Amino acid sequence: MKNKLIPYSxxxxxxxxxxxxxxxxxxxxxxxxxxxxxxxxxxxxxELLLSNENLNSTEIFELDKFYLLNIWASWCVPCxxxxxxxxxxxxxxxxxxxxxxxxxxxxxxxxxxxxxxxPYEKIILDKNGTNSIEWGAFGVPETFIIYNNKIxxxxxxxxxxxxxxxxxxxxK
Amino acid sequence: xxxxxxxxxxxxxxxxxxxxxxFFSIQNFKNSNQLDTKILSFSFLQLFFVLxxxxxxxxxxxxxxxxxxxxxxxxxxxxxxxxxxxxxxxNHEGSLLLWLLVLTLxxxxxLLRTKNQPIKYKILTLGFQQVIIxxxxxxxxxxxxxxxxxxxxxxxxxxxxxxxxxxxxxxxPPILYLGYVGSxxxxxxxxxxxxxxxxxxxxxxxxxxxxxxxxxxxxxxxxLGSIWAYYELGWGGFWFWDPVExxxxxxxxxxxxxxxxxxxxxxxEILTSWVIILSIATFTLSMCGTFLVRSGILNSVHTFAxxxxxxxxxxxxxxxxxxxxxxxxxxxxxxxxxxxxxxxxLSKETSILVNNWFMMYFLSVVLIGTVYPIxxxxxxxxxxxxxxxxxxxxxxxxxxxxxxxxxxGPRLKWIRSDLKDKIYLISLLIISILISFFIVKNFSxxxxxxxILISSALxxxxxxxxxxxxxxxxxxxxxTAHFGFSLLILSILFNNLFSSEIITNLKVGETYDNSKTKIxxxxxxxxxxxxxxxxxxxFNITNSEGINNNLSPELRxxxxxxxxxxxxxxxxxxxxxxxIVINLVQNQDYFNVRxxxxxxxxxxxxxxxxxxxxxLVSFLQKRI
Amino acid sequence: xxxxxxxxxENSERNEITKNLRCLICQGQxxxxxxxxxxxxxxxxxxxxxxxxxxxxxxxxxxKEKYGDWILYxxxxxxxTYxxxxxxxxxxxxxxxxxxKSFILKK
Numbered sequence: 089m090k091n092k093l094i095p096y097s098x099x100x101x102x103x104x105x106x107x108x109x110x111x112x113x114x115x116x117x118x119x120x121x122x123x124x125x126x127x128x129x130x131x132x133x134x135e136l137l138l139s140n141e142n143l144n145s146t147e148i149f150e151l152d153k154f155y156l157l158n159i160w161a162s163w164c165v166p167c168x169x170x171x172x173x174x175x176x177x178x179x180x181x182x183x184x185x186x187x188x189x190x191x192x193x194x195x196x197x198x199x200x201x202x203x204x205x206x207p208y209e210k211i212i213l214d215k216n217g218t219n220s221i222e223w224g225a226f227g228v229p230e231t232f233i234i235y236n237n238k239i240x241x242x243x244x245x246x247x248x249x250x251x252x253x254x255x256x257x258x259x260k
Numbered sequence: 261x262x263x264x265x266x267x268x269x270x271x272x273x274x275x276x277x278x279x280x281x282x283f284f285s286i287q288n289f290k291n292s293n294q295l296d297t298k299i300l301s302f303s304f305l306q307l308f309f310v311l312x313x314x315x316x317x318x319x320x321x322x323x324x325x326x327x328x329x330x331x332x333x334x335x336x337x338x339x340x341x342x343x344x345x346x347x348x349x350x351n352h353e354g355s356l357l358l359w360l361l362v363l364t365l366x367x368x369x370x371l372l373r374t375k376n377q378p379i380k381y382k383i384l385t386l387g388f389q390q391v392i393i394x395x396x397x398x399x400x401x402x403x404x405x406x407x408x409x410x411x412x413x414x415x416x417x418x419x420x421x422x423x424x425x426x427x428x429x430x431x432x433p434p435i436l437y438l439g440y441v442g443s444x445x446x447x448x449x450x451x452x453x454x455x456x457x458x459x460x461x462x463x464x465x466x467x468x469x470x471x472x473x474x475x476x477x478x479x480x481x482x483x484l485g486s487i488w489a490y491y492e493l494g495w496g497g498f499w500f501w502d503p504v505e506x507x508x509x510x511x512x513x514x515x516x517x518x519x520x521x522x523x524x525x526x527x528x529e530i531l532t533s534w535v536i537i538l539s540i541a542t543f544t545l546s547m548c549g550t551f552l553v554r555s556g557i558l559n560s561v562h563t564f565a566x567x568x569x570x571x572x573x574x575x576x577x578x579x580x581x582x583x584x585x586x587x588x589x590x591x592x593x594x595x596x597x598x599x600x601x602x603x604x605x606l607s608k609e610t611s612i613l614v615n616n617w618f619m620m621y622f623l624s625v626v627l628i629g630t631v632y633p634i635x636x637x638x639x640x641x642x643x644x645x646x647x648x649x650x651x652x653x654x655x656x657x658x659x660x661x662x663x664x665x666x667x668x669g670p671r672l673k674w675i676r677s678d679l680k681d682k683i684y685l686i687s688l689l690i691i692s693i694l695i696s697f698f699i700v701k702n703f704s705x706x707x708x709x710x711x712i713l714i715s716s717a718l719x720x721x722x723x724x725x726x727x728x729x730x731x732x733x734x735x736x737x738x739x740t741a742h743f744g745f746s747l748l749i750l751s752i753l754f755n756n757l758f759s760s761e762i763i764t765n766l767k768v769g770e771t772y773d774n775s776k777t778k779i780x781x782x783x784x785x786x787x788x789x790x791x792x793x794x795x796x797x798x799f800n801i802t803n804s805e806g807i808n809n810n811l812s813p814e815l816r817x818x819x820x821x822x823x824x825x826x827x828x829x830x831x832x833x834x835x836x837x838x839x840i841v842i843n844l845v846q847n848q849d850y851f852n853v854r855x856x857x858x859x860x861x862x863x864x865x866x867x868x869x870x871x872x873x874x875x876l877v878s879f880l881q882k883r884i
Numbered sequence: 885x886x887x888x889x890x891x892x893x894e895n896s897e898r899n900e901i902t903k904n905l906r907c908l909i910c911q912g913q914x915x916x917x918x919x920x921x922x923x924x925x926x927x928x929x930x931x932x933x934x935x936x937x938x939x940x941x942x943x944x945x946x947x948k949e950k951y952g953d954w955i956l957y958x959x960x961x962x963x964x965t966y967x968x969x970x971x972x973x974x975x976x977x978x979x980x981x982x983x984x985k986s987f988i989l990k991k
Contacts, residue, residue, distance in 0.1 A: 095590045102586070106579050108638045112557045113571045119643055119911060121951045191921060217925025218932065224950040226908040226922050502912055613983050621976040632968045642964050645906050647914065647957025654972055761899070826919075843919040852919060 120244060121224065127239050129232075130222040137189050137197060137211035148210060154183045154259045155234040158208070159220050161190045162200035164228040170246035171204045177252065178207035182259050187211040190220055190228045233258060261409075264328045267316030268407040274309035274364070275397040277302050278390050285387040292379045295371075299386065303371055306393075307364040314348075314361050317406050321348050326417050329408035330354060336419035336820040338791040346430030347420045352554065352570075353406035355433055360396050362434075362441040367393070370445055370470075377466055381452050388448035391584075395577045403570045419820030422792070428488040436481030436508065440546040442474025443511060446518070450539030451585055455592045459532045464525035467539075471522055472879040474542075475515050479872040482508050487865060491828050496761075496839050496856045498864065501648045503558040506630045507549030510623060514542040517619040519875075520612050527674060528609075533595055534616070540585045545627075547578045557634060611669030618662045625654045656713060663716035663749065666742055667723045670735065685723075692718035700757070714753055720746035737881060741874025747867035751860040761856040767849060768797075778802045779855060792818040794827075797842050797851065811840045837861040901930050901940055904957045905947060914957060 133144045149155055158174060160167040178185050187208035189197050197211075214220050223232065224242075233241040233255065241258060243251060281302050288296040317330070321344045326332045334351040335344055343350075349358045367389045374382055400406070423429075449467055453459045485508065490498040499505060518538040525535050552558050555571025629646045636642050668685070696714035700707055724743035728736075762779065764772050772779040780800040787794045795815040802808050814827040828841040836859040843852040902916035902923075909920040915927065933943050947955050959965045 095586070099583070099586060102579065102582055106575070108635055109551070109557070109575055110572075111638045112634050113555055113568050113575065115557075115637065119908070119954050121908070121954070191925075216928050217921060218929040221922075221925055221929050221950070226951070497917065500913075500917070617976075617979045617983055620979055621972060624975045625972045628968060628971050632965075636964060636968075640964065643952065643954045644959045644964060645954050645957050646959055646968065647904070647906065649904060649958035650968075654969075658976075845924065852924070 121226070127224075129234055129237050129239060132219055132222055134212040134214065134219055137187075137194065137213055143210070143212065148186060148212070149234060149237055151236050153235070156183055156185045156255070157188060157223070157232040157234060158185060159188045159190050159214070159223075159225055159228050159230045161192045161228050162196040163192065164190075166246040167229045168204070170229055170248070171207070173247040173249070173252050174207040175205050177255065180256065180259070183255075184209050188214050188220060188223075190214050191217050261325060261327045263316040263320045263323075263325060264407040264409060267313040267320070268405070270309045270312040270316070271397065271401060271405075271407070274306050274313065274360075275394065275401065277306035277309060278394045278397060281306065281390050282387060282394075285383050285390070289380060289383050289387075292383060295379050295382060299383070300371055303364075303368050303386070307361075307368045310357070310361045310364045313407075314357055317354055317357060318345060318348050321345060324417065326415070327410050327413040328406075329410050330406045332410055332414055332417045334420050335417040336791065337416060338820065339420060339425070340790070342427075342430070343420060343425045347424075349433050350420055350424045350429070353400070353404045355437075356396065356400050356404055357406050358434060359437055359441065360393065360400060362437050363389070363393050363396060363444060366441055366445050367448075370449075374466065376462070378456070378458065381449075381456055381458060384452035384455060385445075385449045388451050389444065392444055392448065392581070395580075399570075399573050399577065403573050417820070419791075419818070421821070422816065422818040422823050422825045423492055426488060426492055428484050429492070432481060432484040432488060435477055435484060439474045439476075439478025439481050439515075440511065440543075440550075442470055442477060443515060443542040443546050445470050446474065446539045447543035447581075447585070450536050451588050454536050454588055457592065457594060459525075459536060459593075461526060461529060464522050464535070468519075468522045468526065469879060471515065471519050472875050475512075475519055476872045476875040476879065478508070478512050478515060479868060479875065482512060483865065483868045483872075486868075490861070491830055492825075496828070496841070496854070496858060498861075501629070501651045503630050504553055506626050507552055510549065510626055510630075511542050511545045513619055513623040513626065514538055514545055517616050517623070518542060520615050520619075524609055524612050530609075533589075533593060536589060536593060540589070544578070544582055544585075547574070547581065551575055551578055552630070558630070606672060608669065608672045608674045611665060611672055614665045615662075615669065618658060618665070621658060622655060625651060629654075656709065659749070660712055660716045663720045663746070666745065667720040670738055670742065671723075688722050688726075689715075689719055692716075692722060710753070710757065714750070717746050717749040717753065721750060737874050737878035739874075740877060741871050744867045744870030744874060747863060747870065751863040751867055754860045755858055755864065758859045759856060761854065763852070763854050765845065765848075765850045766853050767851075770850075772853075776804045777855070779853070781851075781853070791820065792816045799840060799853075799855075801838070801840070801855065803857075809838055811838065813840050813842045815842060815844065832862055834862060835859060897934060897940070898927065898930050901934075901943055902927055904944070905930075906955050906957055908951065908955070 129145065129149060131145050133142055135142055156174075156177065174185060177183060185207050187210070189211055191214065201208075212219070220226075220228075220230070223230075225232075225244075227244070229246055231243040231247055232239050241255075247255075281299065284296055284299050284302065288299060317328075319325075320328045320331050321335055322341065324331065324335055324337050324344070326335075330351060330353045334347050334354075339347070348354045367386060370389075371382060371386065446467060449463075449470070450459070453463050453467075482505075485505070486498045489500070489505075490496070518535065521531055521535050521538060524531055551571065551574040554574060555568065557571065629650055633644055633646055636644060693711070693715040696718055697707075697711050700710045700714060720742065724739050724746060727739050728743070762772065762774070762777060764779075766772060766779070766781040768781055768784055770781050772781075778801070780802075782798045782800055785796045785798070787796060794817070796812050797814070799811045799813070800808065801811060809831055811829040811831060813829040816825045816827060817823075818825065824844070826841050826843055828839055830840075831838040836857055839856040839858055841854050843854075845852050899916055903914050905915040905926060907913050907915050907918040907920060907923045907926070909922040910918050913923075915923045915930075930943060933946065938946070944956055953959070953964070959968060961969055
């Protein structure tokens with residue numbers, strides 16, 4: 089009995105390894121951080137793009153209102169694709185859209201907005217990319233929906249029509 | 261076009277030859293007075309077909325035949341000829357074809373060169389090897405055919421990833437594959453020997469040559485990969501505990517253990533089960549590595565195109581081989597009970613067991629560290645990273661007794677011995693500790709662990725160094741390898757302790773100056789080559805001793821595919837490397853400059869060469 | 885720029901920390917090794933946190949909260965990693981036991 093136990097348990101171990109490898113074949117190996125919902129938004133102060141003011145985050149985000157924070161840059165190609173979505177969202181008066189201009193130069197950023205329109209109520213600058221890290225983002229574009237100083241939704245990558253409908257549902 | 265057809269059909273013919281070989285092997289196995297000459301000729305034929313196929317692929321690359329999908333995906337007309345050729349095995353399909361070529365070449369050499377071994381054993385080894393070869397043929401033809409036809413024929417190819425356009429990386433895969441594939445011969449031969457119950461002293465002597473061959477190539481292959489990462493990936497490190505690197509280290513650890521174990525089996529019929537397990541493990545780990553890399557279930561800095569279908573095929577193939585070998589091991593293997601295996605605690609056998617013990621521990625650390633995140637993700641959906649700190653914490657403390665054992669072990673005699681010249685050994689130990697204490701004291705904060713680590717490495721260094729001049733002691737091969745290893749550990753430790761680095765942002769014309777180093781960013785040149793544009797930055801660097809160097813790192817913007825690479829400029833001297841690399845910063849007019857002084861870099865490479873040289877000496881040596 | 889004009893010794897603590905942070909853009913590299921935009925920003929942020937007086941551990945916790953355990957290269961000892969850290973040690977002890985039992989003690 090004893091000398092049969094060893095082979096069987098080894099075979100069992102290898103079968104488990106096989107199953108694990110088999111299953112992991114189907115998963116993607118690219119890590120995206122989990123969206124932690126209901127996290128408090130970070131506190132920061134930042135320069136604005138269109139005026140030379142400095143603003144604290146508490147002055148931007150008020151309670152009991154929906155905000156959309158969009159991280160963008162003029163050099164980012166997908167940002168161009170999602171811009172029309174933001175433009176149509178900006179027509180909704182229940183939602184305040186705040187832009188965060190990521191590692192951009194002011195001139196290019198302004199001409200980007202002149203060309204495609206400005207959906208943002210305010211645009212804060214993130215010259216060295218640290219603000220977006222405070223938000224838990226890691227690239228452009230990323231979009232956060234904020235209510236009562238909490239992040240209630242986060243989208244990595246460009247927005248599309250489906251997400252537009254989803255966002256409109258959330259703010260209703 | 262015509263070459264693809266030739267290549268494709270010659271692959272199919274090679275597969276047929278494999279099937280015929282299996283048939284002949286069974287025939288020959290039944291009445292085995294003599295090796296059937298048909299086996300030898302078909303084995304040659306198979307090698308010939310694979311070679312034709314491989315040459316056809318090379319020619320398709322050279323003439324840029326874009327009707328071939330592999331060529332289209334990985335080549336470009338403006339690529340230099342050298343990289344057109346090396347691009348043949350720089351991609352998945354071509355590298356598998358190279359695997360196959362080496363597989364068929366090795367089994368042919370095995371048949372030709374193996375003498376004084378039973379015919380049945382040779383036939384059975386061939387049979388197992390053909391199972392592997394046929395597996396690879398099917399894999400190649402089914403999922404990764406290098407001769408897929410494209411219509412309409414594109415005008416231009418997509419180009420080879422620029423970081424792969426490099427001389428070290430051109431020869432790295434073939435060398436590494438020689439090591440991997442050599443281990444397949446050990447695998448088949450161990451299975452054959454187990455089936456025939458002939459794992460014995462004479463088998464050990466015969467298989468040792470193959471172990472050494474694979475070990476030398478694997479060592480050199482890993483070295484080349486490491487050198488390439490050092491200067492091409494542009495960050496000055498040489499080993500990152502990245503999954504792809506770990507995957508090549510694991511078979512190396514198993515093979516090194518096997519090599520030491522064979523030394524015991526060469527003299528005394530003990531440890532037979534262990535030798536068989538190690539032989540199976542080495543090749544299984546090579547295959548497991550191929551699976552992990554090609555299926556893309558691990559993410560790594562080394563990019564490979566991957567495809568789940570291929571992953572599935574290798575996975576099934578890998579486990580078929582594992583279960584086959586488990587079956588053979590449990591069904592056929594008989595432990596030799598009467599040849600009892602006791603020896604005195606202080607003997608060469610014990611020291612080799614200690615080697616095995618530690619090597620298996622290192623292997624388990626690397627293996628568990630590499631696959632644990634996969635298991636955690638699949639079973640508990642938790643994602644973690646296992647990186648350098650894990651490996652350093654678990655390996656460094658165990659390295660200390662390991663190094664001492666490496667110093668003392670080879671001085672012991674077989675079966676029973678006692679240590680001679682104890683005073684000499686102890687005084688050397690004290691000297692090593694003192695020297696390393698004085699070195700570490702001035703530089704590092706972690707005095708204790710660094711002192712102990714350096715003294716154990718220094719101890720091995722002194723003992724092996726003295727043994728070169730000692731007349732009593734004759735095992736030159738072993739001594740060279742152990743000396744090389746002590747040098748490797750010392751170089752790595754000193755490199756870690758004494759490296760210094762400056763990271764700064766500079767515009768053209770600016771100067772960076774701290775009390776020790778002055779970096780002047782003098783100018784920028786632009787150059788246009790056939791397949792890339794380059795920006796060359798010229799720096800003048802003065803250190804505290806007033807030594808002046810001009811270094812010119814480069815940014816290359818390749819046209820096909822459009823990728824920017826940074827080429828470091830390295831000034832190598834005997835004692836240290838000066839390493840500088842620049843990078844573009846998004847939307848800024850300055851460059852990110854990284855300047856490093858890395859002592860003993862050259863010695864890291866040289867010591868690895870010395871280790872494999874030890875293997876080469878042993879390979880060429882006649883058995884005493 | 886914050887990373888300008890710091891000499892090697894001053895940012896050695898920063899280097900130690902960034903070596904242990906994994907870059908999310910080029911996922912095989914540490915923040916220290918990587919030159920991606922994300923990694924450069926991380927470096928600046930680590931500097932800033934150090935200036936604010938956070939300890940190494942606090943910085944790790946800060947990033948862990950933002951991006952999960954994955955961001956750290958050093959998987960600390962917790963319920964997810966007991967097996968990771970202990971299994972190799974167990975194998976070592978087990979191997980030692982086998983050697984002692986079957987070869988040395990048998991007289």
